[in-house]
Amino acid sequence: xxxxxxxxxxxxxxxxxxxxxxxxxxxxxxxxxASGIVNFAQGVFVMLGGMFAHTLLTTLGIPIWLSAxxxxxxxxxxxxxxxxxxxxxxxxxxxxxxxxxxxxxxIQLLIEQIIIITLGDQPRTFPSFTPGGPLKIGEIxxxxxxxxILGCGALMVYALTQFFNRTRMGRALRACSQNAEAAALLGIxxxxxxxxxxxxxxxxxxVAGILITxxxxxxxxxxxxxxxxxxxAAIIGGFGSAPAALIGGxxxxxxxxxxxxxxxxxxxxxxxxxxxxIVLLFFPNGLFGGLAKKA
Amino acid sequence: MTxxxxxxxxxxxxxxxxxxxxHALHPTSLYVAPGEFVTILGPxxxxxxxxxxxxxxxxxxxxxxxxxxxxxxxxxxHQLAELGIxxxxxxxxxxxxxxxxxxxxxxxxxxxxGELSGRLDKVFTLFPRLHERLDQIASSMSGGEQxxxxxxxxxxxxxxxxxxxxxxxxxxxRVASEILSTLGLLNKEGLGILLVEQKAPLALKLAQRxxxxxxxxxxxxLPTNQIKSYHDLARYYFH
Ligand SMILES: Nc1ncnc2c1ncn2[C@@H]1O[C@H](COP(=O)(O)OP(=O)(O)O)[C@@H](O)[C@H]1O
Ligand SMILES: [Mg+2]
Numbered sequence: 001x002x003x004x005x006x007x008x009x010x011x012x013x014x015x016x017x018x019x020x021x022x023x024x025x026x027x028x029x030x031x032x033x034a035s036g037i038v039n040f041a042q043g044v045f046v047m048l049g050g051m052f053a054h055t056l057l058t059t060l061g062i063p064i065w066l067s068a069x070x071x072x073x074x075x076x077x078x079x080x081x082x083x084x085x086x087x088x089x090x091x092x093x094x095x096x097x098x099x100x101x102x103x104x105x106x107i108q109l110l111i112e113q114i115i116i117i118t119l120g121d122q123p124r125t126f127p128s129f130t131p132g133g134p135l136k137i138g139e140i141x142x143x144x145x146x147x148x149i150l151g152c153g154a155l156m157v158y159a160l161t162q163f164f165n166r167t168r169m170g171r172a173l174r175a176c177s178q179n180a181e182a183a184a185l186l187g188i189x190x191x192x193x194x195x196x197x198x199x200x201x202x203x204x205x206x207v208a209g210i211l212i213t214x215x216x217x218x219x220x221x222x223x224x225x226x227x228x229x230x231x232x233a234a235i236i237g238g239f240g241s242a243p244a245a246l247i248g249g250x251x252x253x254x255x256x257x258x259x260x261x262x263x264x265x266x267x268x269x270x271x272x273x274x275x276x277x278i279v280l281l282f283f284p285n286g287l288f289g290g291l292a293k294k295a
Numbered sequence: 296m297t298x299x300x301x302x303x304x305x306x307x308x309x310x311x312x313x314x315x316x317x318h319a320l321h322p323t324s325l326y327v328a329p330g331e332f333v334t335i336l337g338p339x340x341x342x343x344x345x346x347x348x349x350x351x352x353x354x355x356x357x358x359x360x361x362x363x364x365x366x367x368x369x370x371x372x373h374q375l376a377e378l379g380i381x382x383x384x385x386x387x388x389x390x391x392x393x394x395x396x397x398x399x400x401x402x403x404x405x406x407x408x409g410e411l412s413g414r415l416d417k418v419f420t421l422f423p424r425l426h427e428r429l430d431q432i433a434s435s436m437s438g439g440e441q442x443x444x445x446x447x448x449x450x451x452x453x454x455x456x457x458x459x460x461x462x463x464x465x466x467x468x469r470v471a472s473e474i475l476s477t478l479g480l481l482n483k484e485g486l487g488i489l490l491v492e493q494k495a496p497l498a499l500k501l502a503q504r505x506x507x508x509x510x511x512x513x514x515x516x517l518p519t520n521q522i523k524s525y526h527d528l529a530r531y532y533f534h
Pocket of ligand 2 (some may be wrong): 345
């Protein structure tokens with residue numbers, strides 16, 4: 001049996017990584033709700049966030065806060081490019097949704113290859129945003145980066161909720177997700193809104209990647225695992241609101257950390273996928289029912 | 296009303312659309328003059344919705360469209376809306392999970408912030424019920440209230456031409472005539488209206504001209520003052 005210190009420590013770590021999954025999950029949900037597309041290139045935005053920030057920070061010596069902002073904007077730009085170059089042309093040609101989803105998978109692989117060629121295949125990391133730590137409470141150690149993850153995660157969800165409920169563009173995005181034709185009939189440029197959703201999702205992924213890199217590492221290949229875990233979190237959350245996706249991420253993160261403590265690292269994904277199947281069996285529309293609305 | 300010389304508000308020429316091999320709309324021409332109320336009548340499956348969806352570019356079609364004399368054939372749905380061609384679609388197309396207020400505000404997506412409250416006031420004057428239900432979720436309202444919201448939301452967009460696809464469908468006659476009368480009122484103020492209905496005597500009474508659509512083609516075009524009874528139209532329905 002693991003000790004209580006081990007348990008609490010893993011719970012806390014689980015919440016941290018879970019928030020990161022949650023941000024990726026929100027990214028999945030934003031695009032899915034705007035278009036019905038499951039963007040399997042979501043994980044690649046996480047990878048690009050970490051890789052860009054690392055390059056700006058270590059190669060160009062730009063301070064971390066500025067590296068983070070510039071990287072996030074650059075990755076949002078990549079998201080827009082994906083939408084303009086691949087998604088919209090397929091959309092206009094009335095490609096089946098399934099083909100578009102396959103294309104996002106190809107985009108993920110393509111971008112990974114471009115990163116190997118340009119930045120290399122070696123894993124890399126950068127230090128925590130604030131030096132020092134960890135904070136010790138009894139035997140429990142809390143790395144400073146965890147607080148950055150908690151703070152930024154909470155801030156992002158708050159800002160997103162405000163955006164979707166209070167702003168003209170946010171409302172228009174929700175309108176497109178509920179009835180794109182009706183939105184277009186009112187003068188809302190649906191395609192521009194799809195572009196906005198890609199930019200937003202990519203930025204969310206980038207923030208996740210920048211936040212998590214100091215606690216582990218980044219490399220061309222981290223997009224896959226983050227994408228899959230974010231996808232599972234999105235399903236648990238039901239592809240609905242930002243808070244629902246975030247809770248889906250935290251549930252997943254905590255369950256995974258628990259699985260590592262109880263059964264060993266090898267069981268991390270076994271337990272995660274089991275949780276996913278249990279959720280789908282008993283809550284087929286996600287824990288918050290969001291999937292019921294779309295289909 | 297003679298309009299042959301004046302520039303029509305909207306003129307559609309040889310518009311045709313199909314679903315795969317099914318020609319749902321044969322080349323069709325029609326117009327609405329400025330300030331005119333035009334009704335298109337036709338039985339279920341006649342192609343009325345197809346025609347309106349082709350006009351608003353929700354489906355691809357051949358043919359030409361001019362609006363206020365300008366060729367708008369190449370424009371997209373949202374660009375036509377910006378020019379003032381606003382449709383309350385079949386089935387109302389409400390944002391069901393949103394409140395009445397949010398639906399209305401979205402109607403004014405293209406408005407300047409200063410224009411919002413004036414437009415809201417106007418809609419509340421026409422449909423006081425919407426004012427009482429501002430914070431209600433759209434899908435939880437009665438059918439009549441939902442249709443009022445669909446029309447109200449379209450009005451929030453400040454239409455120059457208001458297109459409506461069977462607004463009275465599924466409503467109690469009293470509620471339907473309440474909504475249609477409001478359209479008459481708006482037309483008196485100068486708004487161009489293109490209304491599609493299956494059968495609605497009031498829709499005939501309000502309109503200045505009526506087109507009869509059946510089997511994907513216009514069978515007749517009549518000034519409404521030449522129609523003595525509703526049954527006069529029946530012979531056009533079966534072709
Ligand atoms: N999406 C579609 N796919 C195939 N056929 C359709 C579609 N929509 C309508 N139709 C067919 O086109 C014809 C006209 O339909 P519609 O325009 O909806 O008629 P109306 O609005 O007058 O009832 C009908 O025969 C209908 O079955
Ligand atoms: Mg119809």
